[in-house]
Amino acid sequence: MSKTASNTPPEHFDIVLQPQTSFFKLNLAEVWRYRDLMWLFVRRDFVAQYKQTILGPVWHVIQPLLTTLMFLFLFGKVANIPTDGIEPVLFYMSGITIWNYFSACLTNTSNTFISNAAIFGKVYFPRLVIPLSVVISNIVRFGIQFGLLLVFMIVYAFKGVPIHFNLYWLCIPILVFVMAGIGLGLGIIISSLTTKYRDLSFLLTFAVQLGMYITPVAYPLSYLEKTKYKWLIDINPLTSITEAFRFCLFGKGTIEMQGVLYSLVFMVLVIGVGTLVFNRVEKNFMDTV
Template identity: 65%
Template sequence: MKEREEDWTLVIKPSSGLFDLQLKEVWHYRDLLFLFVKRDFIAAYKQTILGPLWHFIQPIFTTIIFLMVFGKIANIPTDGIQPVLFYMSGITIWNYFASCLTATSNTFVANAGIFGKVYFPRLVMPLSIVISNMVKFLIQFALLVAVIIYFAVNGEAIHFGLSWLIIPLLVIWMALIGLGLGIIISSLTTKYRDFTVLVGFAVQLMMYATPIAYPLSFLKSQSYQWLIVWNPLTPIVEAFRYSLFGNGTFTTSSLFYSLGLTALVLLIGALLFNKVQRTFMDTV
């Protein structure tokens, strides 16, 4: 008797090659992706008293500290931008990058239990982290817009123009470079746990190597300006401030340099992630 052919709804196959990123499969699992987004957002504040209000408290207090240290003590200029708005804008875009990087850099280690029991495209997890952090960014950006409107109502000259339309592209750009660096570190962390400790320290150092608490124009006469200029995050932050306030120091070449490096980081991260996901359960 001829054996009946089974009609399978899903066939799981190993990756056929290093460049087989299974992006189409990620799209098929988009419901799971948004389920993880919801889980991350709810779980972060489920047992807290203030809940999402922490998204407002953190940038407010950080802005106050920056005003005292960099504005009053160090007396660093803010390129003609109202100091509160200058610091809060930098903190808002930086928080998004930092949270994307630190969270995705722990993807394999933090989710080993799930990965070992259930099949789904592993790339879904870091993507869900980036999207859930986008929700947090939008909350902090809403606070920034509210403060901008407050200063505008009180007579402060505020720039409102078509350049605001560029902001979503800059935010996605920042998300992509955070995702790329995060999955590179996540892939390396499966064998070298030192990277888990290193990433928190590195993010703190990167903030001071990015014009968050000072404008790029302030470093024109400094010998170490090249270090800040070659930071791929610098033109994104400066363009973000320019979009908001009409004032920022960047060039077309610096934007193309940052864009090219972002694409390279994403490619390397995707290839490493694809390679490590096949065997990471043996090393985690």
């Protein structure tokens, strides 16, 4: 009996599941192996969001248009805030486009653990796949709204408004990448904390609304140049990205390289901290969700 058992070949396992031992280990190679699953999540996020709506993705067009009209009335007509020589409609729409991408990445990523707890409890896959799929799926939304912005730029160009297509446009993907990184980092930090502190999800809604007003979305940075509140806008890592986005599009605005570098460093730090917290919570979040 023992002789037969000793001759039995050892079992071979294709996948060995082990607890995460390194806080900063991302397992990007494993995430890449599950890229097909990630694309399924991307499709799920986009389709499920509008599955039972009449207009579907058209809401991606309606929302920035309505917000632009509101900004035109409140900040343009009532407050009479200048737009740095940029056509007001284009000024507001450009700020709304880049801000919407950040806010969507942040809010949707922050629900990673809670909204996907049922999936996490049934099957194994790298947990980082879901927040990454959120960032990618929101690229589609950004692309639609950016395309709408381009249409308006072309329309105004025919009306005689000078529109300059230059090499700065090549920097736009980098700026979008930094926005996505900041949204991803902050989102996975909040998603990790909300497994124990559900109040953060309510606080986040308020924080996103407040964040838009301390980011030069509806006003140029130059408007606050001599005010006592400029320091608050300067420490916001989204300020320089928003201003640089407009500068790349229109060649006007306030752009400071140290501000862009600050945003880049902030993105790296927040992703690092987010990774640490995410890996720590990933071990036992099913016990608290």
